[in-house]
Amino acid sequence: MRYKNFTGSVFSYGRMLFLFLLVAVMYACNKDVAPGPPTSLTQMGSAITLVHADTSLVLQWEAGHAAWEGDSRRAEVSYEVQVSSDSTFNDAAQNVFDFVTDSTSLFLSDQELTPLEPYFARVRTVPSTGTGSSSWMRTSRFQVRPIELFTPIKVWNLSHEAVVLNFGRHGELTKMVVEKADGSDSQEFNVSNDELITMQLEGLTSNTDYVARLFRHDDRSLGELTFTTKPTVEEAGYIDLRGSSDPKILQNTLTTVPDGSVIALKRGMTYTMEGFTLDRGVTLVSEPGFGPQARIEMSSSFNVEGAMDLIKFEDVHFTGDIGGSYVFNISRVATINKIEFEACRMSELRGVMRLQSEGQKSVNEYVINNSIVQNIGNYNALTIDHSDASVRDVRFTNSTFINLQYIIRHGGSVDASLNSVLIENTTLYHSPSDNRHIIDASRGEISNLTVRNTLIGYTSGGRSFNRVMPNSITVSNSFATSDITWGSNTQQRMIEGVIAYGRTSEQVFANPDKSNYANSDLTIMDEALFTVGDPRWRP
Missing domain, CATH: 3.80.20 (24 nucleotide stem-loop, u2 snrnp hairpin iv. U2 a'; Chain A)
Incomplete structure (x- = not known):
């Protein structure tokens, strides 16, 4: 019996000794002298957005967040960015970018990306100390368009033996090459002068396909335009x-x-x-x-x-x-x-x-x-x-x-039977006038009206419709200057969808004439309207 009691005492003392050692160890683990690397937790603040995806784009994301261990172990967040033509990111050789940055955006253009090639990007947060990178945020497929400095050839700028080529400027534009579509009769022109925006080429072969190209100093394309001379x-x-x-x-x-x-x-x-x-x-x-x-x-x-x-x-x-x-x-x-x-x-x-x-x-x-x-x-x-x-x-x-006075008019006793009316890439100036209409019909039916990329300038008095309105009206990217005088009731008011633009004709056009209307220079000076109106007036 004593043996049993002795054995029990030994176990009791053992338990006590273990507890004592455990407390000692815990006390020794003071936070100020913790061994090993610190740890932190980071995460992305948002998904990645693509801004102004055209000939260049910006990858953009919100600032990331970080948690850290201890009062003096604050972790600053940076971002690991990878841009690749490989959607899986398994082939590092296809990476265009692979670096760490403090910025929350990345600008990309044809300097970094090959135009029209598909690319993918991913970003994750990384802490400045310790471990704890976030999971990757990924974009969908994206690409940049090639820079296209040529503007379309106006019909009156092309003949059987000559063409007028118009183009915008780019800081690195140096030369233009014009040749037949089969590659023959190639001619090269120096276009590095920053004030040069148009060239008239003569001595071309009639009824022949040509291609014109603009280049940077490194022969990267800044535009390509094909045309056919008239017979x-x-x-x-x-x-x-x-x-x-x-x-x-x-x-x-x-x-x-x-x-x-x-x-x-x-x-x-x-x-x-x-x-x-x-x-x-x-x-x-x-x-x-x-x-x-x-x-x-x-x-x-x-x-x-x-x-x-x-x-x-x-x-x-x-x-x-x-x-x-x-x-x-x-x-x-x-x-x-x-x-x-x-x-x-x-x-x-x-x-x-x-x-x-x-x-x-x-x-x-x-x-x-x-x-x-x-x-x-x-x-x-x-x-x-x-x-x-x-x-x-x-x-x-x-x-x-x-x-x-009017654009389209039906006599008072005539039943309108228009199936469709399209007004596109058109400039109206003092038209309609004298409180007349774009479409005047007092009876009958007009099936549909479409207005696209159209600019309505000054008029002393205009109306949209008389008694008959189109059954369907579709409007996109169309504007009216602030100095128009227009009707106000349901039929007469500005066509629904045409945006009231907050500038006058004098602020929009180069030289509008409000007395001798046909003497007007309606070249568009307001950059926000460069995609509307008759293309002859666009820069």
């Missing part, structure tokens, strides 16, 4: 009126040419047109080249009779008497698939196109593109003046309308 009159097989000085030669020729003919007119010459009825499709075009357009002076108008596919005018100037002349005043029975004005100027006319009188007459497509329409009387860009007349689709694009 000569002979190559194109046009009917050639350039050899005649008779101003009536055009009217006399129109009576004899076959349907679908293209007639070339001499630049700078004035052709006179009395009342004339077109009964076949035809295209009238100024000869290739630069200089003043062929001018067609309308003492009356073109009428149209019969069925035809296309009546087109390209690079010509129509003018006449604002009190009584039109380009078209259609009163006869006619079915026309398309009437088109391309790179034309229409001025000092009562109207551009009017459809009137009994008898069915229809135009499927009515197009004004790359053109200027100015100083037009009360028959507007389009007037539908009889219930027997109809126009299905209207497209006004890349054009300028100056000093018109």
